[in-house]
Amino acid sequence: MKSIFYFMTIAIAAVLFSCQPAGEEKTKDQEIIGKPDIELTSNLMTPEALWSFGRVSDPQVSPDGQKVLYGVTYYSIEQNKGNRELYTINLDGSDNRKITETAQGEYNAIWRPDGEKIAFMTYEGGSMQMWEMNPDGSERVKISDVPGGITGFKYAPDQTKVLYTKEVIIENKFEYLYEGLPKATGRLMDDLMYRHWDEWVDTYSHVFYADYDGSSLSNHIDIMEGEPYQSPLKPFGGMEQINWSPDGKTIAYTCKKLYGKEATLSTNSDIYLYDLESGKTTNMTEGMMGFDVAPSWSPDGKYIAWESMEREGYESDQNRMFLLNTESGEKTYASKGFDQNVGSISWNEDSKDIYFTSDWHGAFQIYRYNLESGIIEQITDGLHDYRSVSVADGQLVATKQTMAMPTELFAVKPENGEGAQITFTNQWLLDQLQMGKVEERWIKTHDNKDMQVFVIYPPNFDPEQKYPTLLYCKGGPQGPLSQSFHFRWNYQIMAANGYIIVAPARRGVSGFGQAWQEQISGDYHGKSMQDYLTAIDYMAKEPFVDEDRLGAIGASAGGYAVFYLAGNHDGRFKAFIAHDGIFNEEAQYLETEELWFENWDKGGPFWEEDNEVAQEAYAHSPHKFVQNWDTPILVIHGQKDYRVVFTQGMTAFNAAVLRDVPAEFLYFPDENHWVLKPQNGILWQRTFFDWLDKWLKE
DSSP states (O other): OHHHHHTGGGOGGGGGGGOOOBTSOOOGGGSOOOSOOOOOSSSSOOHHHHTTSOEEEEEEEOTTSSEEEEEEEEEETTTTEEEEEEEEEETTSOSOEEOOOOSSOOEEEEEOTTSSOEEEEEEETTEEEEEEEOTTSOSOEEOOOOTTOOSEEEEOTTSSEEEEEEEEEOOOTTGGGGTTOTTOOOOOOSSSOSEETTEEOOEEEEEEEEEEOSSOEEEEEETTTTOOOOSSOTTTOOGGGEEEOTTSSEEEEEEOOOOTHHHHHOOOOEEEEEETTTOOEEETTTTOOSOEEEEEEOTTSSEEEEEEOOSTTOTTSOOEEEEEETTTOOEEETTTTOOSOOEEEEEOTTSSEEEEEEEOSSOEEEEEEETTTOOEEEOOOSSSEEEEEEEETTEEEEEEEETTEEEEEEEEOTTTOOEEEOOOTTHHHHTTOOOOOEEEEEEEOTTSOEEEEEEEOOTTOOTTSOEEEEEEEOSSSSBOOOSOOOSSSOHHHHHHTTOEEEEEOOTTBSSSOHHHHHTTTTOTTTHHHHHHHHHHHHHHTSTTEEEEEEEEEEETHHHHHHHHHHTSSTTOOSEEEEESOOOOHHHHHHHOSOHHHHHHHSOSOTTOTTOHHHHHHHHTOGGGGGGGOOSOEEEEEETTOSSSOTHHHHHHHHHHHHTTOOEEEEEETTOOSSOOSHHHHHHHHHHHHHHHHHHHTO
């Protein structure tokens, strides 16, 4: 599903479990986590080396445009947790300073509008609160004291107010049944969307605002009081979905005002404008039926730009850019004719241009939209992922990564796209590691279409040798196959273990036009599977590929692909690995929490006998071909995965064992659709390569 992998980079909450409340005595597992002191035994990537990289995130340009505030998360394998610290740096890369060093971490760090303070969230007394400090990290002062804590915040431009988000407990309508039963653990429900992603839905996230006097907050107002809805949208929405108007009189927020069964069937979110003076809320995108998110005001207040999908129920519809003229009320489809997705919208200071990022042909680039001409211009080029962009004093500050480099900050010249790296957080580790070559190829599909394929070679690759080779089956199923540096499905660690990786941008992948992406909906088993087989057959002809030692690996929709190929591969593969994959589509339809996805990508429920698309899709569910399974398979799943429930993995493993197919099942009781804890991540990697080595090398 697109939302699983496409928005992974904004899931900063993944490290919050590691935070330690301030003011408590530290034990061994509460010590400060910084850059690890790792001694490499070779120049090849290992799981321990992979977990030693610092993860750069959330750059914030200072009000004067001269400095950048950003965070770096390091993980401790021993303590099995991570911690995020804050840094500042000049635009030219000079004066790079670490300004925090605590055991509890700092999050949602931003500049105060006057630039004299930096605000952030950290744990205090068991809850997350807002704090301020000087730009050098001195004089930390707690600003908020909100019961239960907050989850995000933003200053009003005039600095007289602060908006924030917090969880509001949902009233239990069946509380009368629990009277006198304080130890009862049963949950009673009478509607859908009772759990989402990896948590039971016991709270709503609401938007509040309060007066700010420079030292504390007062007069708190819940602008969504009494509403059973979420803002920002869970599980991946952040503070980019809520913004102040330049005059500080209006709050724009993203919300899907649907509940229960309706919420699980629809993607229709809207952008609402809340007027502080009148208390009135207006639906800015009424009648626009897809996802509408991330409102962003122009500096002069004349326009609001936002990201918009057209079709209700289609979470991978084209992400378009729309504009609202706040004076006339006119809406403009700004990216019309631009057959790509739009993300990370950032206004230029003069309100005449908008910068954004978009993926095309396996890479994310920076683009510029001019309001007067309506023209979109590509700014950068090359095999890399620019995943965010901000304007800074005539330059751009962007986060960039490649398959061989984790995220770092770059200063980009808007006139020519020239990028200069300004942070070198992980250079110390990259200098010790040898990376494999990444090669882009274009091949013809079975129906004579051009398909991009990335091939990643082992370090010290010798074309005279033959190598075991892995077909990488991408998740999603929509979304980009680009230059991301993943901390689990990492191409370089696979290559370092002596494997060639073949990663085809099969039907369903974004960055090749909407028509290419949409060909997978209702047809997981058709063109995309042929694309996979075409890619591996093409590479198997290379003299350095051992066609007798081929494996197929993948997660989520990639796990579906592995399960399907296991019953339909005609002896090509000698080993499979499926993580959080869909095995039984009929069960999946009734197990998952976001039914809009199943309705769109499978065509509807399996009981609609006259629905030809749905009947064709369910007829090709991987479990229908388990009688053909004869190849060793490793299945991995997390119990807290509510998107693809762990019983999907369990039943696939059980089927393999019952058929006397060599199989293993790696089960994580405390992980969701991902694997987020360091020791679990390392166990994942060790199990992954132990399995592949057993069947493709021995």
